[in-house]
Amino acid sequence: MFVLCTIAGVFCLIYFLLLLIYSGLNTAFYLVWPVLSAGFLLTGWLFRIRFFQQLPAPVRTGLLLFLSVCLAFFLGVEGMILKGSLTMPKESQDYVIVLGAHVRPEGPSRALALRLDKAYEYAMEYPDAVLIVSGGQGGNEPCAESTAMKQYLTEKGIPAERILEESQSTNTRENLIFSKELIPEGVSVGIISNGFHICRALHLARTLGYDNPSGIPARSDLATQPTNLLREFFAVVKDFWLIR
Numbered sequence: 001m002f003v004l005c006t007i008a009g010v011f012c013l014i015y016f017l018l019l020l021i022y023s024g025l026n027t028a029f030y031l032v033w034p035v036l037s038a039g040f041l042l043t044g045w046l047f048r049i050r051f052f053q054q055l056p057a058p059v060r061t062g063l064l065l066f067l068s069v070c071l072a073f074f075l076g077v078e079g080m081i082l083k084g085s086l087t088m089p090k091e092s093q094d095y096v097i098v099l100g101a102h103v104r105p106e107g108p109s110r111a112l113a114l115r116l117d118k119a120y121e122y123a124m125e126y127p128d129a130v131l132i133v134s135g136g137q138g139g140n141e142p143c144a145e146s147t148a149m150k151q152y153l154t155e156k157g158i159p160a161e162r163i164l165e166e167s168q169s170t171n172t173r174e175n176l177i178f179s180k181e182l183i184p185e186g187v188s189v190g191i192i193s194n195g196f197h198i199c200r201a202l203h204l205a206r207t208l209g210y211d212n213p214s215g216i217p218a219r220s221d222l223a224t225q226p227t228n229l230l231r232e233f234f235a236v237v238k239d240f241w242l243i244r
Helices: 002-023 028-048 057-084 110-125 145-155 172-180 195-207 222-242
Strands: 095-099 130-134 163-166 189-194 214-218
Touching: 002 028, 002 222, 028 222, 057 195, 057 222, 095 110, 095 172, 110 130, 110 145, 110 189, 110 214, 110 222, 130 145, 130 172, 145 163, 163 172, 172 195, 189 195, 195 214, 195 222
Parallel strands: 095 130, 095 189, 130 163, 189 214
Antiparallel strands: none
């Protein structure tokens, strides 16, 4: 266990450094990796000095049971997230909401560009689908996300009249609330986001009154995928627990 914990700690630290090189410290959540690294290394040291073997047997059993339940819960939630990333609607959707993400001065972030590429691909395959680009302007963004999203799609050849803008929202829940106002009753609705985000987006849509929404997963940025999956675990737990 000492070796395994040490390897895990070193991996977390190396991954954190690679994230800094790849994209910089653009979210405070990246700091979870050095924290995890310290936790693994400390646990490995405790195994090395045989700390756990010195604990009373009932304490060791209780600790092992608690950790086993936590691990099973974590894997279960991650399984839900991964399952959402693999779903695709069997039929074309009348309206497709493209959820916003961070926009930089030079254009859409990597995550948002992947969503928009999927939207372009879907729009080309289903020419009758109406796209709704959804996202307001954050304090560190040069324009509303919807504006940058529409520009990206029109530059790729999607007619502007096929694209509706929702520019008020600041999070996924608001994306869906304000986009719903643009959608007629009785039509089918798809939601495009990166694969790791689809599970939570569909749950929120159902709680907001969407009738059988469909997820349309876009690819995820491979380098940041471990971070996204870990962060989404906490987001899914929060939303499924608090929003019903």
